[in-house]
Amino acid sequence: MLILILRRLGSMVLIMLVVSLILFAIFETDKLAVAGKVLGPYSSTEQREIWLEENGYNQPFFTRYVIWAGNAMRGDFGQSLQLKVPVSQVLWPRLANTGILALCLFAIMIPLSLFMGVLAGMKEGSFQDRAITVFSVLTTSIPEFASATLLTAVFVFGLGWLPGTSSMTAGFSFKELVLPVLVLLLYDFGYITRMTRASMAEVMNSQYIRTAILKGLPYQRVIMRHALRNALIAPFTVIVLQLNWLLSGVIVVEVFFAYKGFGKLLLDAALFGDIFVIEACTLVAVFVAVASQFISDIGYTYLNPRIRFS
Amino acid sequence: MNNQEQPVLDIKDLCISYYTRAGEIPAVVDFSLTVKPGETIGIVGESGCGKSTVAMAIMQHMGSNGGIKSGSIKFKGRDMTQMSDEELRQLRGSEVSMIYQEPFAALNPSLLLREQLMEVPLTHEDINREQAYERAREMLANVKLPDPDRIMNSYPHQLSGGQQQRVVIAMGLLSKPALLLLDEPTTALDVTVEAGIVKLIADISRKYGTSQIYISHNLGLILETCDRVFVMYSGEVVEEGTIDSLFTWPRHPYTHGLFGCIPLPTADKNAAPLKPIRGQLPLPHERPQGCYFGPRCDHFQAGRCDGDKVDIEHVTGSAEDHMVRCLRWQEIDHTKEAPGGEAKEAMELGGPVLEVNQMKKYYEVIDSSMKALISGDRVKYVKANEELNFNAREGETVAIVGESGCGKSTFAKVLMGLEGGTDGEIKHDGKDVSETLVRDRTDKQISSLQMVFQNPSDTLNPSQTIGGQISRVIKKFGVASDKDEVFNMVMKLLDTVKLPRDFYYRRPRQLSGGQKQRIGIARAFAGNPSTVIADEPVSALDVSVAAAVTELLMDIQRENKTTLLFISHDLSVVRYLSDRIVVMYLGHIMERGTTEEIFEPPYHPYTEALLSAVPIADPEVTKREILLEGNLPSVMNPPKGCPFCTRCPRRIGDICDNEMPPERQVTDTHRIKCHIPIEELQKVEPVIHVPAPEERLGKPEVPASTH
Numbered sequence A: 001m002l003i004l005i006l007r008r009l010g011s012m013v014l015i016m017l018v019v020s021l022i023l024f025a026i027f028e029t030d031k032l033a034v035a036g037k038v039l040g041p042y043s044s045t046e047q048r049e050i051w052l053e054e055n056g057y058n059q060p061f062f063t064r065y066v067i068w069a070g071n072a073m074r075g076d077f078g079q080s081l082q083l084k085v086p087v088s089q090v091l092w093p094r095l096a097n098t099g100i101l102a103l104c105l106f107a108i109m110i111p112l113s114l115f116m117g118v119l120a121g122m123k124e125g126s127f128q129d130r131a132i133t134v135f136s137v138l139t140t141s142i143p144e145f146a147s148a149t150l151l152t153a154v155f156v157f158g159l160g161w162l163p164g165t166s167s168m169t170a171g172f173s174f175k176e177l178v179l180p181v182l183v184l185l186l187y188d189f190g191y192i193t194r195m196t197r198a199s200m201a202e203v204m205n206s207q208y209i210r211t212a213i214l215k216g217l218p219y220q221r222v223i224m225r226h227a228l229r230n231a232l233i234a235p236f237t238v239i240v241l242q243l244n245w246l247l248s249g250v251i252v253v254e255v256f257f258a259y260k261g262f263g264k265l266l267l268d269a270a271l272f273g274d275i276f277v278i279e280a281c282t283l284v285a286v287f288v289a290v291a292s293q294f295i296s297d298i299g300y301t302y303l304n305p306r307i308r309f310s
Numbered sequence B: 001m002n003n004q005e006q007p008v009l010d011i012k013d014l015c016i017s018y019y020t021r022a023g024e025i026p027a028v029v030d031f032s033l034t035v036k037p038g039e040t041i042g043i044v045g046e047s048g049c050g051k052s053t054v055a056m057a058i059m060q061h062m063g064s065n066g067g068i069k070s071g072s073i074k075f076k077g078r079d080m081t082q083m084s085d086e087e088l089r090q091l092r093g094s095e096v097s098m099i100y101q102e103p104f105a106a107l108n109p110s111l112l113l114r115e116q117l118m119e120v121p122l123t124h125e126d127i128n129r130e131q132a133y134e135r136a137r138e139m140l141a142n143v144k145l146p147d148p149d150r151i152m153n154s155y156p157h158q159l160s161g162g163q164q165q166r167v168v169i170a171m172g173l174l175s176k177p178a179l180l181l182l183d184e185p186t187t188a189l190d191v192t193v194e195a196g197i198v199k200l201i202a203d204i205s206r207k208y209g210t211s212q213i214y215i216s217h218n219l220g221l222i223l224e225t226c227d228r229v230f231v232m233y234s235g236e237v238v239e240e241g242t243i244d245s246l247f248t249w250p251r252h253p254y255t256h257g258l259f260g261c262i263p264l265p266t267a268d269k270n271a272a273p274l275k276p277i278r279g280q281l282p283l284p285h286e287r288p289q290g291c292y293f294g295p296r297c298d299h300f301q302a303g304r305c306d307g308d309k310v311d312i313e314h315v316t317g318s319a320e321d322h323m324v325r326c327l328r329w330q331e332i333d334h335t336k337e338a339p340g341g342e343a344k345e346a347m348e349l350g351g352p353v354l355e356v357n358q359m360k361k362y363y364e365v366i367d368s369s370m371k372a373l374i375s376g377d378r379v380k381y382v383k384a385n386e387e388l389n390f391n392a393r394e395g396e397t398v399a400i401v402g403e404s405g406c407g408k409s410t411f412a413k414v415l416m417g418l419e420g421g422t423d424g425e426i427k428h429d430g431k432d433v434s435e436t437l438v439r440d441r442t443d444k445q446i447s448s449l450q451m452v453f454q455n456p457s458d459t460l461n462p463s464q465t466i467g468g469q470i471s472r473v474i475k476k477f478g479v480a481s482d483k484d485e486v487f488n489m490v491m492k493l494l495d496t497v498k499l500p501r502d503f504y505y506r507r508p509r510q511l512s513g514g515q516k517q518r519i520g521i522a523r524a525f526a527g528n529p530s531t532v533i534a535d536e537p538v539s540a541l542d543v544s545v546a547a548a549v550t551e552l553l554m555d556i557q558r559e560n561k562t563t564l565l566f567i568s569h570d571l572s573v574v575r576y577l578s579d580r581i582v583v584m585y586l587g588h589i590m591e592r593g594t595t596e597e598i599f600e601p602p603y604h605p606y607t608e609a610l611l612s613a614v615p616i617a618d619p620e621v622t623k624r625e626i627l628l629e630g631n632l633p634s635v636m637n638p639p640k641g642c643p644f645c646t647r648c649p650r651r652i653g654d655i656c657d658n659e660m661p662p663e664r665q666v667t668d669t670h671r672i673k674c675h676i677p678i679e680e681l682q683k684v685e686p687v688i689h690v691p692a693p694e695e696r697l698g699k700p701e702v703p704a705s706t707h
Ligand SMILES: Nc1ncnc2c1ncn2[C@@H]1O[C@H](COP(=O)(O)OP(=O)(O)OP(=O)(O)O)[C@@H](O)[C@H]1O
Pocket: B018, B019, B020, B025, B027, B045, B046, B047, B048, B049, B050, B051, B052, B053, B054, B063, B065, B066, B217, B283, B284
């Protein structure tokens, strides 16, 4: 187990190095272009060269990379071109916002979808199974912007219960979180539910469940003790990997509700060509991707004694 | 046993159907059976005849599409078909338990065995956890598991297959059930492990008075474990009786057929070959009028056997519970029904075809444990084959036997050139092929050395017609290239493997397992090979299909003078068809010799144990019992001295642990690798005693020419 963790950590570091190198190569090989981005399109070539000299850009590529990577590790990603503040100043709050969104979403979605999935998979083909499956397919197939529009129409304009934007300009507000979370929930919950259902149904058809039933165990014990743990291994992996999606895949929702999240930041930066922000965001996104893969691998191993002890 | 006692189980006129989209499938019809206290009942029959369906009906666990149509299953006088779910639950696991075919699948992979065992008494009895733990531990010791405490705290995957099955048996016995159902409990296990489990099962009923129902397709195992036996055919019982009466005086043509399919010690590939039952089991909804066995029966009489449904009746003159479902059992001359088909001519052996000298195959593995990481000693060798020497002549059948993991299949792979040998020399048709992998061999070399695999489905291309696949082989090996000629050859091959010619246009998924294996054989023989390696070609097949495929192989071999390397773990088949036998253990050849030499003393101690483990379906054959303790050592970590020293019942001392035994020569053809001198080994009794034909009670008619 310890070896596995060490090995995984090692490969994590390696992936980060490779990705950051590629990233750096893409954005900063062409030095003049960087200077152009910083100084604006109307700057002259001399101005750009002076800027390059001042900012140490005339050193060899790898030296620059090492300095850049070192700074990034200390949280110094440079200056945002668009916002004219250090990148870290915008990055962390945005990340925190997305974190809050994710936390709320997970807190509701995980128990709900696991429960529904288990309920459906317990008796394949039963009424509850078909009802849950149809419902989850339905909600997943509605695009996020459609459900966002619909929910806004009902709760904001119709009932007037909730605010229509979630920019949190007046400080943190739970009320503003409700709609984004709801939209994401509708979209993602069906996926996890169906994963759980499939996994549970497979477990319920397995021979060891037959053994448990034919041992005369109460049905409740068969489910709780024998089926659940095995059935939850697969969904666990998927849930952890959802973190990735939450980080960069929820742009639609963030834009729709003007929520100041990570995705929105990345989108704005990309549109503006704010290279240092793009670099920072990409690094963070890759880090989260690698880290969640790491957690899900380790968790999978831990939950699965067959792998854990071999 | 007291006949007045109330039976433990009383099944009357049970009809079970599955409901599928294609309609109702009457899987079991009018099945009746009683089990008395302490009695072990065997149920045998071909695959699909409804054995498992009966077992699951007794457990009242029919799945979502199965249902009991009529009849009753009375357990100690109470009808289980009328019980509520709660009543059933209380019965399951406490009064009726079940043991399954695949122990690994039957155990929960992510729960400690402790939990899985303790929950049985905790559910069914009013005891606390300490008492439950003690009970579980005790039961593990009773099923002869070493170190019960360690096993209690293990997960299923940490045990070997045999140990897992013992745990499942312990689990079934924990609450001292009155009835134990065993559905093919040893089919997934190695022979020597099987022998241990069979002994355990036989001891259980004696020790706890548990009644058992033992389901198997293997008549030999039924003989070793049961008191009474039910022969099932297509959902109904066709013959039943005590082991003695039914095995000695079988009366139903199907029972005769089953005995004719298995290689008993009296069978002989030339004098008394196997006699497969022709045709195949009808699907439940395609059963014929009258006697279900009619279309396959040699005694079928039109107008009689295809009339009304045949009733089961008592065999007059035999034991009172010997029953048979055949209209003509009194007319049939049963002496002519004894196993053994028409004699065939023995084959002349030709010159040497295959020579293997000092062949070695090591696999390199990377050890990723912490210890290896620190010591830097990360590359280890798995010695799959160690200095193999052997040769085969034209037309000869050489068998390689041994338990799983002994290196049989590695050897086959190296011969085929699928993998390179590590050292040594392999000469085929006079040419050294040890260095040439299959992709570097000429088509001629490849076509002259072909292979038949254990699982035919794995090697057939599912998207191509049968004809297309065989034609391709013929063209590839340059046997013929003209379109018509190739077509005719495929037709001839289909005839040879006894398949209808229109199979040319079929695809693999439309074929049964036996038919696929025939295609596998046809393909192997398409390029006129001089040598064919058959790796467990019949072990995945049903008895009568296996017999047919075995005979087919023998016939084709006879015709083409092919050299056959037959890889198997089943010594009874091996004895039946091979001229010479090589016994392997942990990558080493422990003994080799002609078939007679292997089956007579002097034996290698491992051969001796293997012989004792073979179940033989003949009540008059006696065996000496030798049980092996422990498991096969890991090939990663073999013993330093004799590979067999960890389990050898004849181990003579430290020399066995520390020194590799020498290969001793008994005769020109017979070698034994053991520290015990040949003279000593010579003195041991034969393991299997087959009575002379004139000493026999039941079958004085067995042809005198056999052994
Ligand atoms: N769930 C099912 N649905 C439909 N038909 C089934 C089902 N289970 C079994 N059958 C059919 O019922 C018949 C009896 O099957 P069963 O499994 O009892 O045979 P068996 O004697 O145990 O065979 P084997 O030796 O292969 O285990 C077969 O024709 C089989 O195809």
